[in-house]
Amino acid sequence: MKQTVPPEATAPLWRWLALLLGLLLLLAALRPLSVPDEGRYAEISRWMLASGDWLTPRLDGLPFFHKPPLLHWLQAAAMGVVGVSAWSARLVPAAAAVLMVASLYLAVRRVADAALARRAALVLAASGVFLVGGQYVNHDMLVASFIASAIWCFALALLHGPRPHARLARLGFACCALGLLTKGLIGVALPGLVLLAWISWARLWPRVLRLPWFSGLLVFALLALPWFVLAGQQHPGLWSYLFGAQQFGRYTGTVFNNQHGPWFYPAVLALMLLPWSFFLPFSLKTLAEPGQAAPDTGANQLRVLCWIWVAVIVVFFSLPRSKLAGYVLPVTPALALLAALGWQRTMATRRHGERWFALLALLPAAAALALTLGPGRDTRRLSTDVAPALAARLQPGDAVYVCGGYPYDLPFLARLHAPLIVVQDWPLLRSRTGDNWRRELFEAGDFEPEAARRILQTPAQFAARDRHQRAWLLAPSGQAPPPGWRSVRAGLRWTLHASAPEGPVAPEHESLPCGDQHGGKQRQP
Template sequence: MTTETSIPLGGRQKTLRSIMTSPLLLVLVIALSFFWQLGAVPLYDLDEGAFTEATREMLASGNFITPHRDGEPRYDKPVLIYWAQAASVEWLGFNEFALRLPSAMAATLWVMALWFFVRARIDAETATVAGLVMALCLQVSIIAKAAVADALLNLFIALTFFEIYRYYLQPDVARGRKYIWRAYLWMGLGFLTKGPVAVFFPVVVSFLFFLSELRLTVSSWRTFGRWFRAVFAGDGWLIFLAVAVPWYVAIYLDDGAGFFRSFFLDHNVGRFDGAMHGHGGFPGYYFAILPLILLPFTGWFLSLFKRYKSAWQDPLDRFLWIWFLVVFVVFSFSGTKLPHYLLYGATPLFILMAKHRDALLSRWLAFLPPLLFFAVLALLPMVLDVAVAVADKPHEVALFEYGRSFIDRPYVLAVMAGLVLTILLMRWSGTAFWQALIFVGILQTIFVFGVLVPRVFDTLQTPVKEAALKAKAMDLPTVVYRTSMPSFSVYRDAITPNRIPKDGELVFLRVDKLQKLVMDDPQLELELLYQRGAVALLRVRRPQ
């Protein structure tokens, strides 16, 4: 437990600490980080477009068993996120807010689960600080506002791990059954959200944790034996099967073995063996990514290593570190690497940072990461100017030039204000560094989702949305050509085949694909209807 409570505090410091550990502040931060601007920007491709198009087709077809994207089965993920999005859309209408709401709600429940766990294990103040760190962490706030499966999966993974530790603390067999049952329930829901990952990490981490308790004593061997009792609990597996299996049986009956071959072999085993969709990385990829996804709390995380000698002695610390390290190591050896994979092991870091917040004593360690973040964003205009000069592909030039137009005076003023305010918070005397960093986190959230994200999405996705709405208004047969931007189908409200266009059809494509289209069919006459950024919409005529 943090020793901060033993430090004498003045009246101003007590008031500030009371504010910073107030659940009301946590509620306000959740509203800011997860719900503010939730529906303000278009869906992004590829991920949000693919998930939401599958949801749209599920509602349009009435087939709630096999997800489809542009008429073809989508085997990437199980069904639970599509059901959640479909329910939200039925309630609120088909729009960006409704499609993203399940993720925001899942992230909120994730914070709540963390809060109740930490309050019971440590205290309410530490629970609130852990919740603030989590809600303001850059990567968490990003997935909380994304219409994808990650927030929902992280909720179930965290709930499973919390039940595992509760089970460890309860040696009474009868009283411990409820924790086993709930763990299998959460694993079943996680398996219905994203598959084996929801089972793999809890099993491996719990084994290593119970193994770490093993000593040359009878009681330690009994503790270790409790792991086997939980893993081979028949009633637990019945709960898991009752939750997860019915849909897997239903999709087999609806679609045959295609889902099982694609999802389990390609999207699970295949992701580990090789890089899927170009998402590879160098061996130290996650050493470089971890500081970025934890912004602005990177230095706070690094301060934890001061306590490495005592971490193994405290069961809770040891459990949390094993949880994080197993996730970090496993994905470091995976062929497919994506930043959000590390979030499966980030929940324990939020708890450790809050528990050991008094270890953050270096001003530069605390504030250098957010200072660098704002400094890099201040250089973005120059970066885009250089990118325009060196780009040699048509769509890249168009994209960089279009994006440069959004880096305007308000952007420059906002990023400079963020930099100055971070410096002022760094120099704020009479407060703990962790408290000032919470304010930096609020500042970062306001800037990222109020200034940066709208400009990025206006560059990348607004043209796709506008082209789709134009195609929808024209109500002509439409195809895409060698372009994977499924949000086009979402906004067009129709399946869009990916093929060479025919006479009288509209074709949507990335501008660098235009030359290839002309080469594939030199007889086509193309009328440009819309072009903005890197995409275009054309009408096709074929001379008679």
Template sequence: MTKFLDGPFAATFGYLILFCLCLVLFLPGMTTLPPFDRDEARFAQASRQMLEEGDYIRIKFQEQDRHKKPVGIYWLQAASARLTNPEALWPYRLPSVLGAVLAVLLTFSLARRAMDIRFALAAAALLACTILLVTEAHLAKTDAMLLASITAMQVALARCYIRPADQQPEPWLWLLFWGGMGGSILLKGPVGPMISGLTLLTLFIADRRAPETITYGRFAWLSGLRPKAGLLLTAAMVLPWLIAVSLATDGSFVSDAVTGDLLPKLISGHESHGAPPGMYLLLFTLTFWPGSLLAWPTLVQTWSLRKTDRLVRFLWAWIVPSWIVFELVPTKLPHYVLPMYPAIALLIGVWLATLTQRAAHPGVSSTTAGSPGRFATWIPKIGAGLWLAIGVVLGIGLIVAPLYLDKAFSWWGVLAALIVLAMTALAWRAYQEGRMTQVCGILLLGAVLVFPVILGKGLPELRGFWVSRAVLQTVDSLRREHPDLSGLVASTGFQEPSLAFLLGTPTRLVNHLDAASHLLEHPNGLALVESRQEQRFHEAVGNLGLDVERLAIIRGFNYSKGQWVTIGFYAAARQ
């Protein structure tokens, strides 16, 4: 491999390595993992309804308008499903895979121009292996493609910022920046422009205080972005749909998105997702796992480099202000800070390159060597301790989870646990001995081995974890036994969106009264009744003078609510 990385086609070979790595990490489980509740199921179902109804302007989940996010991801998912299989789930996940791959390759495209290609590969590969990105790549949601759009914007900005003063920017960078901005707005509204805007604002403020040797012109580096043409491009991408949806919904989409989704998140913990400031920092060791073992010392050691290294300066301007904003916003979900992860991965590449340079020239005083204060030296120690604890807990959890959920032993869980524990032990030992490049290799190898096992085999085979899949299997079995039970399904008590995707758009998610009425109106239908609603359901059935019979019962763990559920399958009594 060294021969290829030193040759004339090193960059091409690097892209190929990363592409293959992404396929290994992101594809296992793509076709076997059932829909996750609740966001993934809602996105996939809304995209499928676009195909069913032929309406590509309005966004709906069953009969309910979904005025939350712009249309970008729905169009991508609908196009993917139309070209493949609209009834399966995996086509709706393909845009997320594409977004994750693009984010990794874009990160590498910036890294290879600023550091040795080996460390550029390491940085991009660590991003690909983070548990948060691997998870988002498997979900039919907005965030992986949003990451690609924001990374495109930031890479274009960074390429302009770090270029030598006597070198002209590439003529296509403005397309990358403004195209990424248009894509990010169509995917998630103001998030992309906010992150790039905060990066620019931070650089403008910081550069005013910096010597000319680090800024060389301060604002001249923006000349390659062509703002007039760029704004026209972004407007051409966004305005047609925005006008169309405003006309189709009498202006309610924008007002509902702002007052019903955006503002509540800024004011309080929306939909029970509130958390205090500092939560993302506390979760970082887990969400950036396994690379977080290297991230903590990187963040400490590269902070001082922002004064002399333009790339590091840009990366910190990318991370800090946006991270602070997300920490201050009351509503918090782990994936909100994902757009800053490429910058953190790039900083790790810079730090590994610095360590290698210092090891090769031990007698030379390096200007890139950070000098953290006494308090800062404790940060990597605390982060490493958390990382060690997460590795041990995760390894044990992979064995315990099947025993708890299925009352059964899983050899796939054992295999995954052994990989995690071995990786934890080997990486910890190398880390304690200061062999950071070996730590990086161990982490990457461990991720490549463990994620396909967990996502390709371990998770899909957990029976008790996938209640909606068990419901689908039971409904299919009952219909084979009773061919007359071909009518619609109504569910009360268990109303997760994945039911609508698996059982079909007409599936009714109702209360106990409507579930009883459903059997009266549809004698060939089924009613699913969670045990907590069973007494009220029977009272409603009795008031209607209807005889029902329970044909089956299942039990599983509803992870959305964190509780066990028992579901009975009822039909009108046969004469």
């Protein structure tokens, strides 16, 4: 079933992959952090490294439990090795994208033929999924790689024969544990649902009973459970918040941002995999020739698994109203294999087919370059123009206040060693604010109320501050500084003000530009 290929035949594959990986790493170094996502998650990892607190992910010094910590552990480790930068933060999603391509290649190579494995790996690597998703700092690419790897491991273990391959199965349990540590329950639920549907279709239940359940669940428990136990002991209410509010609540809720119809994910997937998505329909035709049963080959077994894989996950994420493109990244290895099958059917035997493949592979690369360097990038929400000024002037003990929004990227860029003091009418916001940065902060503060009282201050607390302490204020640009402050650096989104003790003393209700001038909505984390 498995085809043996001489080493020289695989050389073009590795040259192509090395070229695409080099392009990915170059793109990851060419743009600033996007906000809110990249600023948020890169800063949580930097703070973990700087503070030495590897148990609790923190946003602005407050416990942030929207997701488990594996992404931040890996990013903090990468920053510790190569230094703190946007590029080092992006090494983890880049490595996850490589893992996704490698697991696809190895899985297809094991069951089908090497030519199909090479084609599928190149389709995935020469796509926006790899070149764009692999340079974006959030949890989506990492959890998608673990979910895909878990599905491949269990499927290959069950296809091994009447007695499943024990080591592959244990590796599948490990991937599920790492997925759980990355983004919660979907790291287990999605592989489980896909495999449940496929096993039922393939009638493999007798083999399921022979999986190494005891040792596999032991591996899963040893990897996944220690953090949940230790963090839950230190922060009561963690489990109900993480699994209840942030998992089930977001899945079933109707008040979160980014609401789209059922058309959303099919359109997103077609766009993510361009130009290879045009070849997807042709993979359907190879299920069986007219009037014949589908051949029981390795390629056909994987083909059916992939269509089930795509259908289950797309339906799963289409049910909630809130939808984000990154959620369906776990289906892209399956789509890449299906597109490769479609290519093999329509183009593999044609003259100059490989030249056409190379030309088509240039399209995603050009699109990724355009998205990274093009004039369409929105820099108006960034703090890249004021962060260096703050970093150059900041001294130990200085307080940094912010009102009128939250600059997600500024603590990372300025390498702050103390949280920003965020000035808002917090008691009022608790009853009025929606799915935005304010809710992120005051819900994080609920885990450590004492720290929250210092970090999340009201205008009255701001007015009563110690006037002898040197302080800095970030406020929306285009507004005059409040009494007692002088402007130091004006940027597109933020203006940096310095305290001026010799200036007029602000009254108790001094006027601050604390309204969010750029709207309250944001990407759902």
